[in-house]
Amino acid sequence: MQTPSEQEDADIQRALKLSLQTEPEVIVLDSDASTTDDETSGVDGLPPVTEQEPELAPITGMLGLDRKAMKQERLARKRKASISPPPFRKTPKLSDIESDNPTSSTSMETPPSFVHPTKVSTTLPYAGGAVKKTWALGHPRDGDIKLEEVLQKRDLTLAVLSSFQWDVDWLLRKVDVNKTQLYFVMQADTEETKAQYRNETAAMPSLRLCFPSMEGQINCMHSKLMLLSYSTHLRVVVPTANLVPYDWGETGIMENTVFLIDLPRLPTDTITAAVHQMTNFGKELGYFLQAIGLEQSIIDSMHRFDFSTTKDLAFVHTIGGAHSSDDSWRRTGYCGLGRAVSDLGLRSHESLKIDYVTSSVGSLNLDFVTMLYLAAQGDDGLTEYNWRTTPGSQMPKADDRNKQAAQQAVQKLVAEAFRIYFPSLETVKASKGGPTNGGTICFQSRWWNSPTFPRGLLRDCKSQRKGMLMHNKILYVYPFSHSYAESDDLDSKSWAYIGSANCSESAWGRLVKDRQTKQPKLNCRNWECGVIVPLRRAMSTVGERVSSTSTAEDVKGHVGKGNGETYGLKAFEGLIPVPMEYPGQEYGDGKPWFYSE
16 A cells, blocks of 8 residues: 555646657757747747737647647748748847847846845846746736746757646747757656657657656656756746646636746856856756756756856755765755755754745645754754654653653744645635646645644635635745844845745655664655745845834834734745735635545
8 A cells, every 4th residue: 555655746647748869969058059030929930829818739649749730840940941041140139138028028127136236247137036926817917927038939049948747839839949959857657658758759859858767766757947048148947837838827827936047158268167166056956957867968068157146045956766875865855955054054043934835735744844844944854853763762861851852842833833825625716717727736635634634734825816826835934033123033044945845745755764774864756946045135124124114113013923924924025926815814614625526
């Protein structure tokens, strides 16, 4: 019989997966492809997706690919090339890039920077990094972003894309397959599946593949990542969205969040030095790419870009499989999360508040939530591991009493300060899409009904954009402050995680004792990735955060008893979107949304 951990992610296996293997050819992130002037329509003359009528691809095969149409388009490209080859054009200016987006003037506002503005280039749209909500059909543009605005296909030369779900026909309309090399990273459980994907895409010479390992306990390739290469820079994108139209707002029923940062190309004579000066963010990104099996030439070419603006950020990941060595288990999963928090100087021995927005909830218990809480403080996983694996009979009574007291104190904090945002049945029923569109928001009644499930932690997740459902995975962490004076530390110790990891053991892993070596071993069932963004904002007083007209008494009331979590989340607004209504309501007599019932 499968354990709850083995079942929870298998329940969301609906992905459309795609891959291709072509003749060996070295690919690097700075592949130099020429561009054409005729780019006002969709790929190969197909009309672009409009806000009024999102065009969905016909589901004609295992991967949703219309192979007949692909062949016709390929022949049409050949005929076009024989009549009028595309002219060579010099590297476009930033203004050209922006003009490729008809909505850029209203949507691509100057993004907030996560590093000091004097230390970043001002010629790239996201030189300092930004976190944005995805655009949503039927809602006003307000600092959000479309997939077209992320990709900027006019100047895109190479794209490495990782996703759990795929709508390939739709995605190919977002890029120019004539000039952009594509590298898809996706799940394929068997050699037969890989062969099937290759066969279905054999007519696409610009597409290549990567299949991360699915051996042993690995159940799901769930990471969402984009490496987008242009002539002037590399764009690193970590969305919570899959590569399907509804996750990018084209049906107006689902919303997500996107982190992105632009890294300028380095002068040739500084590349060697950059290899030795790579930030932890870049090192962990490279480590993850190596683990999933991406071509080494692509990984090596990252050193041609300046990662210095990522020094105050962290790239965190979960690498599927068992990790036994000290270096491997400390580096990934929730252990890696704790290590990254510590490396960024965010480690805290004080109590924290945590708000976790998730689109899937696993078979949780208090031990798992305690693991995440300690990781958010900067713990490497050993504290909870030692509590769990060291019997009281093997230690002096005084030490055992101290251990139990410490464990109970943390679990009390977890009960008070950890909130998991997941929609109720009524919220899904009342949404624009209704229950038929809640299939990627996953929870099961057998988890909820378990006597060890921490029901008191869940809160109803309602979007601030009325009627929308969420596919977000965001972790907000900030000091547990009960007074105005204590809130001054919010800047230095507050941070957010944006990525693919849901609130489940499959997503974050579990540290266990190896039966043979008796040493710690981290078991991870999923592939995941995300980023940590520290709050660290310019404003120094709480009053300025809450309102420019707030009095000291207003502020004290805002962070006072029973409302401290509201202030903490409010501090993120303007820098990192807070998509849900807060503080979330308890379910009361209601129940969560169970997607399979």
